[in-house]
Amino acid sequence: xxxxxxxxxxxxxxxxxxxxxxxxxxxxxxxxxxxxxxxxxxxxxxxxxxxxxxxxxxxxxxxxxxxxxxxxxxxxxxxxxxxxxxxxxxxxxxxxxxxxxxxxx
DNA sequence: AAGTTGACTTTCG
DNA sequence: TCGAAAGCCAACT
Numbered sequence: 062x063x064x065x066x067x068x069x070x071x072x073x074x075x076x077x078x079x080x081x082x083x084x085x086x087x088x089x090x091x092x093x094x095x096x097x098x099x100x101x102x103x104x105x106x107x108x109x110x111x112x113x114x115x116x117x118x119x120x121x122x123x124x125x126x127x128x129x130x131x132x133x134x135x136x137x138x139x140x141x142x143x144x145x146x147x148x149x150x151x152x153x154x155x156x157x158x159x160x161x162x163x164x165x166x
Numbered sequence: 167a168a169g170t171t172g173a174c175t176t177t178c179g
Numbered sequence: 180t181c182g183a184a185a186g187c188c189a190a191c192t
Contacts (some may be wrong), residue, residue, distance in 0.1 A: 064173055064190035086179035091175055093188085100188040101174040109174050117173075169192085176186080 066107050070096070074107040077165065081119040083142040085163035086156050088123045095165055119163075125155035 077092050089101035096104075097132075099119035108117045108128065117133035122128045125147070127135035136154060139146055 067187065070189075090176095093174090099175085102172055102187075103174090103189045105173040106189080107173095120173080122173085123175055131173065152173075155190070171191085172189100175185090176184105178184085179182095 064106060065110055066103055068098075071107050071111060073113060074104050074133060075115050078087075078108075078115045078117065078120055080165065081116060081163050083116075083119075084144050085159065085162045086119045086121050086144065086158070087163050087165070088121060088158075090123055091162075092120060093166075121156055123158075125158045126157070 065071075073096050074092060075096050077087075081087055089104045090099070093099050093101045098112045104120070104126070108120060116138070118127055118131070118138040121135075126132065132153075136146075138144075139156065145160040146154050147157050148154050154159075
């Protein structure tokens, strides 16, 4: 285990993630931006620790791919929520950020 | 106080 | 469009 974020930071992140509507997604950087910071990595840490209590699959990387190692589980949710996806030739996939990106403002 | 780590981002080739 | 390298932030040792 590595560096559990402070309670303040954790609650703030969970609140933002929980506010993302179904079928939409936000990048780690976006979530951090809402908190007034650029700690995208710290956001990832919060997900690894408390992600089980929020729709963590709606938080993805700027590349349009979900958290590393969780792509399979995330795909199930995306298909269930009809999130805009882009299937790649290699059998992989990626979220269509241009359409699915959620703007909290 | 300095070094290490991570569900990241951006820039360059 | 893809991969490698450097940059950044927060928290731990």
